[in-house]
Amino acid sequence: MKKAKTLFDKIWDEHKVTGIPGGPDVLYIDKHLIHEVTSPQAFAGLEKRGISVFRKEQTLATADHNVPTINQHLPIREEMSRLQVSRLVENCRKHEIELFGLGHPNQGIVHVIAPELGITLPGMTMVCGDSHTSTHGGLGALAFGIGSTEVEQVFASQCLLQERPPAMKICVTGEMGPWLSSKDLILYIISQASTDAATGHFVEYMGSAISALSIEERMTVCNMSIEMGARGGIIAPDDKTLEYIRNRPFAPKGKALEAALERWKELHSDEGAFFARELHFDITGLAPMVTYGTNPGMGIAVDSNIPVLNNPSDRKALEYMGWQGGEPVAGKKLDYVFIGSCTNSRIEDLRIVAAVVKGKKVSQDVIAFIVPGSQRVRQQAKSEGLEDIFLESGFEFRESGCSACLGMNEDKIPPLSYCMATSNRNFEGRQGPGARTILASPATAAASAINGYITDIRMLAS
Amino acid sequence: MNKFQSFRSTVVPLEADNIDTDQIIPARFLKATGRTGFGENLFRDLRYDSSGKKKAGFILNNDSFHGKILMTGKNFGCGSSREHAAWAIQDYGFDAIIAESFADIFRNNALNIGLLTITLPENILKQLFAKCKKSPSTQIGVNLRDQFVELFDGESTSYPFVINPYKKLCLLEGLDDIDYLLSIRDQIALFEQKKASSIENLSRI
Numbered sequence: 092m093k094k095a096k097t098l099f100d101k102i103w104d105e106h107k108v109t110g111i112p113g114g115p116d117v118l119y120i121d122k123h124l125i126h127e128v129t130s131p132q133a134f135a136g137l138e139k140r141g142i143s144v145f146r147k148e149q150t151l152a153t154a155d156h157n158v159p160t161i162n163q164h165l166p167i168r169e170e171m172s173r174l175q176v177s178r179l180v181e182n183c184r185k186h187e188i189e190l191f192g193l194g195h196p197n198q199g200i201v202h203v204i205a206p207e208l209g210i211t212l213p214g215m216t217m218v219c220g221d222s223h224t225s226t227h228g229g230l231g232a233l234a235f236g237i238g239s240t241e242v243e244q245v246f247a248s249q250c251l252l253q254e255r256p257p258a259m260k261i262c263v264t265g266e267m268g269p270w271l272s273s274k275d276l277i278l279y280i281i282s283q284a285s286t287d288a289a290t291g292h293f294v295e296y297m298g299s300a301i302s303a304l305s306i307e308e309r310m311t312v313c314n315m316s317i318e319m320g321a322r323g324g325i326i327a328p329d330d331k332t333l334e335y336i337r338n339r340p341f342a343p344k345g346k347a348l349e350a351a352l353e354r355w356k357e358l359h360s361d362e363g364a365f366f367a368r369e370l371h372f373d374i375t376g377l378a379p380m381v382t383y384g385t386n387p388g389m390g391i392a393v394d395s396n397i398p399v400l401n402n403p404s405d406r407k408a409l410e411y412m413g414w415q416g417g418e419p420v421a422g423k424k425l426d427y428v429f430i431g432s433c434t435n436s437r438i439e440d441l442r443i444v445a446a447v448v449k450g451k452k453v454s455q456d457v458i459a460f461i462v463p464g465s466q467r468v469r470q471q472a473k474s475e476g477l478e479d480i481f482l483e484s485g486f487e488f489r490e491s492g493c494s495a496c497l498g499m500n501e502d503k504i505p506p507l508s509y510c511m512a513t514s515n516r517n518f519e520g521r522q523g524p525g526a527r528t529i530l531a532s533p534a535t536a537a538a539s540a541i542n543g544y545i546t547d548i549r550m551l552a553s
Numbered sequence: 554m555n556k557f558q559s560f561r562s563t564v565v566p567l568e569a570d571n572i573d574t575d576q577i578i579p580a581r582f583l584k585a586t587g588r589t590g591f592g593e594n595l596f597r598d599l600r601y602d603s604s605g606k607k608k609a610g611f612i613l614n615n616d617s618f619h620g621k622i623l624m625t626g627k628n629f630g631c632g633s634s635r636e637h638a639a640w641a642i643q644d645y646g647f648d649a650i651i652a653e654s655f656a657d658i659f660r661n662n663a664l665n666i667g668l669l670t671i672t673l674p675e676n677i678l679k680q681l682f683a684k685c686k687k688s689p690s691t692q693i694g695v696n697l698r699d700q701f702v703e704l705f706d707g708e709s710t711s712y713p714f715v716i717n718p719y720k721k722l723c724l725l726e727g728l729d730d731i732d733y734l735l736s737i738r739d740q741i742a743l744f745e746q747k748k749a750s751s752i753e754n755l756s757r758i
Contacts, residue, residue, distance in 0.1 A: 114719025131586035171584035238636035238662035248734035
């Protein structure tokens with residue numbers, strides 16, 4: 092009898108070229124995604140060695156982290172940013188790597204474009220010099236973030252020296268109410284499990300509540316795996332996955348797709364497979380979640396009070412936010428609302444925002460901006476009439492990029508300002524020095540933009 | 554990579570949990586395309602206020618504390634995968650970080666550039682923090698070959714630590730992962746031929 096294996100182990104084993112005794116495995120990488128911030132040092136390393144990219148056709152580049160979201164057709168004004176983006180263009184030209192750069196109809200956040208183009212497929216290994224590479228796990232790919240030295244490893248050999256992390260299972264059951272989404276689900280899980288609950292592990296999400304999610308919602312869940320320390324997150328592919336992939340521009344077609352479907356049926360954890368750690372959650376009755384502190388584990392139901400905390404780190408977090416324990420979190424005033432990032436900037440997210448804000452106006456006290464995850468998402472939103480709804484409501488509708496998620500371009504939140512963001516990290520200074528971030532779902536962010544304060548979407552919608 | 558040598562140094566005690574890589578080096582300082590010079594902006598927003606003035610309460614601004622060892626709490630280096638965080642710490646002058654735990658990507662990045670990450674249990678760290686904070690001249694020895702740190706405070710006490718044997722070898726010998734991977738390119742090409750029919754190859758960029 093064959094040994095019962097986890098989904099993670101199946102994919103890892105298939106991609107293991109060899110192993111160093113007592114050391115890491117040599118893991119073969121099917122697709123390598125790169126961007127302007129973490130690749131230049133790796134390219135420079137190749138040049139120092141006098142070697143070229145080993146498998147350029149398995150490498151895809153985009154410019155996303157450091158690009159403006161207004162007037163992308165004009166030269167980038169900030170000199171360092173312009174140099175970094177033009178370095179990517181030069182490097183891709185020199186090494187003959189496909190680049191979906193500024194002005195390209197496929198440009199966008201690296202973790203948005205690869206799935207939407209059909210480049211991400213179940214069962215493949217993918218890496219990128221970005222911690223949110225775990226996003227691709229929503230399609231059943233084994234995907235994780237790496238550093239620049241590791242980017243150079245993959246350039247040089249299409250492989251990565253990597254310790255095999257143990258698999259961990261997170262099983263989620265129950266049903267969520269109207270207006271709740273997978274963002275609420277994952278913020279809830281991290282708030283319960285803590286920010287290092289999965290450190291050293293690779294998480295597989297399963298259970299009826301996960302199966303019920305759309306593919307884009309699954310990407311949101313896998314995306315935030317890193318916020319509890321996980322190496323990555325993965326969800327076994329099912330019929331929804333296959334429907335999502337069908338007809339995507341770069342996805343297999345015809346007979347190739349049929350063959351793929353057969354193989355993907357094997358991509359699930361066997362009964363009795365061993366997980367080093369298991370967590371179970373029931374999300375019945377879950378309320379929309381928001382964060383109140385300075386890490387993604389500091390999340391609470393929007394209809395509850397900010398906890399009274401005594402630990403020095405937690406107290407410092409509340410001080411940073413300018414809030415007191417014991418106060419209700421709903422009603423807290425906002426200055427900005429940012430809808431975007433690899434966590435929540437896909438077409439389904441924008442449709443939810445449109446549904447909430449249609450016919451309503453953004454509060455005069457709030458600057459609200461939407462940064463679609465890709466040019467394709469932007470075009471789709473235009474063709475569905477969502478752009479008109481956003482503009483009518485008083486939202487700005489920008490061009491695609493990482494934007495205010497990390498405040499690397501000019502989209503920074505000013506010191507002491509409150510920004511509700513659909514992104515993934517509320518760290519001190521993440522959105523700009525002194526900026527205060529409240530993480531939430533697209534529905535909650537949209538409702539809060541209308542009111543100008545943290546809002547329970549269920550109240551607004553009723 | 555230089556060979557890692559045992560050393561003895563005073564300690565900079567940064568007693569906090571969950572120091573993320575955005576705090577280690579904020580994104581706005583990631584625009585450089587080289588690997589050097591990031592130390593200048595290490596812990597930028599903890600170290601300086603918005604006008605560029607040093608913040609008095611931050612440990613790096615306290616002249617009593619300096620050294621090649623950074624000591625901190627749990628989940629150090631969580632968040633973004635930016636290797637710039639490890640470069641900044643090394644560029645500033647640290648050769649080792651002692652913590653209760655590290656985030657995975659950060660630890661890999663650090664070890665890949667020869668910056669040693671040492672994990673010690675909470676109770677031992679508490680003692681070390683107390684000693685080093687009370688007397689900043691306290692020296693700690695780092696011995697990678699025999700895998701222990703040694704506290705010198707009149708007498709000497711050793712605390713063992715665990716490290717992956719492969720990573721230990723790389724650090725001690727100054728070995729480079731990429732040289733190894735280049736040496737097995739033929740084996741990798743053979744592996745590719747074997748899996749050529751597999752589905753991953755069907756998606757062409």
